[in-house]
Amino acid sequence: MPDAPRRDTRGIVDADGLFSRVRFRRHAPAEALRPYLEHYWLIDWDLPEPYASHVVPHPSVNVVFRSDAGPGGSGEVAGVAPELFGTKLEGRGRVCGVQFRPGGFRPFAPEHPVAEWTGRRLPLHEVFPRAADAAEPILAPDDEHARVAALDAFLLGLSPVPDPRADLTMGLVDRIREDRSIRRVAAFADAQGLSVRALQRLFTAYVGVGPKWVILRYRIHEALERAESASDVDWADLAAELGYADQAHLVRDFTATVGVPPTAYGAR
The missing domain is CATH 2.60.40 (Immunoglobulin-like)
Known part of the structure; x- marks a missing residue:
């Protein structure tokens, strides 16, 4: 750490x-x-x-x-x-x-x-x-x-109780946060030697939300920070960089999460 x-x-x-x-x-x-x-x-x-x-x-x-x-x-x-x-x-x-x-x-x-x-x-x-x-x-x-x-x-x-499954989960979330190539839950689960169902159960028990939610949330965080720090973001390039199929998907997720489209947020 x-x-x-x-x-x-x-x-x-x-x-x-x-x-x-x-x-x-x-x-x-x-x-x-x-x-x-x-x-x-x-x-x-x-x-x-x-x-x-x-x-x-x-x-x-x-x-x-x-x-x-x-x-x-x-x-x-x-x-x-x-x-x-x-x-x-x-x-x-x-x-x-x-x-x-x-x-x-x-x-x-x-x-x-x-x-x-x-x-x-x-x-x-x-x-x-x-x-x-x-x-x-x-x-x-x-x-x-x-x-x-x-x-x-x-x-x-509060005397936290050591838990190897908590350690495993924290490591998995760190990989999702740091590795932009992680885009699909099935591929990520397979790379960790887990079934999709086992990965979802682990995240439900230890994170509180599923792995797909975590993947999408960290991508929106990065998009939000880019919009906060620069007024000339190329949203099409950023969508590709974050693993979105196209700009429209990023705009839709950003708008649903933040409440305004990314271009409107950046223009503030």
């Missing part, structure tokens, strides 16, 4: 708009937690007017602590969100979030298939009954490194 969290903006809609309004940082977790986590993400804001933030979610479970949800703040487990996710930020507040690697949450809740959380946001105590009072010590410190240390202590206290 890398020692430093990634620095890309993949999945964030209107990243420039968000970063101009909030302080957004990522931090690496403690060494013992890195096999399971992507990173911690911290947001602080003090806004003169409300702002709606939108994200095209990763195939990841998140644990999210918010200070603007009552005395002491709140914590929740957010399963993989199949659709575009939006949240409203207003006034003053902070969020401390944990993004798990796809497949990395199951060792913390081994009794439940991860698909049980897909599309749901549950109060933390419903998943981890002994963690009902976890939010305040995580959110209270003004020093962000103290917040990171509190997140480390919280997760280490």
